[in-house]
Amino acid sequence: FVLITGASSGIGRALAHEYASLGSTLYLIARTQEPLERVTKECQMLGANAYARVADVADTTAMTGIINEIERRVPLDLVIANAGGGDAQPSGAPLAPFANRIFSTNIDGTMTTIHPAIEAMRTRGQGQIVIMSSLAGYLPLKASPAYSAAKAALRTYSHALRDYLRPDGIYVTVIAPGFVQTPATDGAPHPLPFLVSPETAARKIRIGVQNKKRTIAFPWQLVLLTRLAQLLPKGLVNQIAR
Numbered sequence: 129f130v131l132i133t134g135a136s137s138g139i140g141r142a143l144a145h146e147y148a149s150l151g152s153t154l155y156l157i158a159r160t161q162e163p164l165e166r167v168t169k170e171c172q173m174l175g176a177n178a179y180a181r182v183a184d185v186a187d188t189t190a191m192t193g194i195i196n197e198i199e200r201r202v203p204l205d206l207v208i209a210n211a212g213g214g215d216a217q218p219s220g221a222p223l224a225p226f227a228n229r230i231f232s233t234n235i236d237g238t239m240t241t242i243h244p245a246i247e248a249m250r251t252r253g254q255g256q257i258v259i260m261s262s263l264a265g266y267l268p269l270k271a272s273p274a275y276s277a278a279k280a281a282l283r284t285y286s287h288a289l290r291d292y293l294r295p296d297g298i299y300v301t302v303i304a305p306g307f308v309q310t311p312a313t314d315g316a317p318h319p320l321p322f323l324v325s326p327e328t329a330a331r332k333i334r335i336g337v338q339n340k341k342r343t344i345a346f347p348w349q350l351v352l353l354t355r356l357a358q359l360l361p362k363g364l365v366n367q368i369a370r
Contacts, residue, residue, distance in 0.1 A: 129202045131155040131195070133185050133241050134211030136163040138310030139260070142330035143208060144168075148176035155198050157181045157191075157211070157241075185211045185237030195244040204248065206337065208258040209241040213310075214278070216271040227274035234278035246298060253297040258337055259286045263306045263345065267354045267365075279304075290342060299340045305329055306350035322347045 130147050134140035136158035144156055148171035156171070158164040161182045171178035183190045198204060212234040218226065242257050249255030264272060265279030286302035293300060307313060307320040308329045324347055336344035345351045357365050 129153045129155070129198075129204050130206045130208070131157065131198065131204050131241075131245070132208045132210055133157045133237070134213075134260075136160055136167055138213075139305070139308055139326050139329050139333075140208075140210045141167050142326035143210065143333060144171050144178070145174065145327075146330040146334045148172075148174040148178060152176055153202065154178040155181060155204075157183055157185065157194065159184050185209075185241055186232045188236075188240045191240040192244045195241075195248070199245075199248040203252055204245055204255065206256045206258065207242060207245040208260075208337075209238040210258075210260045211237050211241070212260055212278070214272065214275040216269075216275075223274075227277075230274040231278055234275070235281055238282055246293065249298050250293075250296045255297070256299045256301070256337065256340070257289070257293075258301045258303060258333070261286065261302050261304045263304050263350060263354050265304060267357050270366075287342065301337055301341055302343050303333055303336075304343060304345040304351075306347055322349045 130152045132140055132143050132154065135144050135156035140158070144154060144167055147154060154171055154176055156164060156168055156178060159182065164180045164182060168178045168180040181194050183194055185191055195204070214230040214234065238259055242259065245255070246257060259282050261283040262275070262279040264276045265283040268276035268280070283302050283304065286300050290300035305324075307323045309323055309325050313320055313323070329346070332346050333344055
């Protein structure tokens with residue numbers, strides 16, 4: 129039994145298809161009803177039992193209610209907190225409103241998804257939590273300070289949470305993708321090196337989750353460049369980025 133947030137497009141949609149092809153029972157969550165129902169029908173056509181739940185992941189009451197309702201019916205084996213993302217900070221715009229929105233969707237939305245699920249998994253002594261971060265959480269992007277900070281927070285929380293929940297039989301995996309072809313990247317004004325398709329991303333995630341990996345980062349070229357950049361002097365990194 130698999131729950132996926134942000135399932136109406138991009139990586140979330142591709143993950144829904146990936147798990148549907150395995151015959152999993154899916155609970156799909158997104159804010160917009162029409163695209164979510166479309167993805168749900170696509171998963172049903174692939175042979176899966178798929179159910180749609182419309183909700184904003186930042187709404188604690190709604191998410192707690194949905195997850196508790198599902199848990200009363202079936203035990204969730206895997207919860208993928210995929211919903212999030214964010215645009216670049218508009219030049220010259222006030223920082224606070226933009227940052228608050230990014231933090232609400234990425235951090236608050238992830239917490240409201242995983243915390244009620246974790247409490248239910250603890251009672252069973254098993255389960256798996258997957259949290260969507262980004263390579264931007266390792267190497268902050270000047271154009272997206274709030275997004276970079278949010279993804280860094282999720283990466284750190286995931287790593288600490290994995291060790292914290294190990295005695296409870298719960299595995300935690302963090303995803304750190306580079307550039308993935310989604311509606312958010314369409315028409316980007318800057319180059320997107322080593323861009324991967326959502327289908328490729330979903331396949332890599334599914335295999336890594338199946339192997340209970342601590343971190344799933346891709347593509348390897350961008351992962352390598354990110355790690356090298358962490359070793360270089362900050363001034364040189366900024367010069368290269370410019």
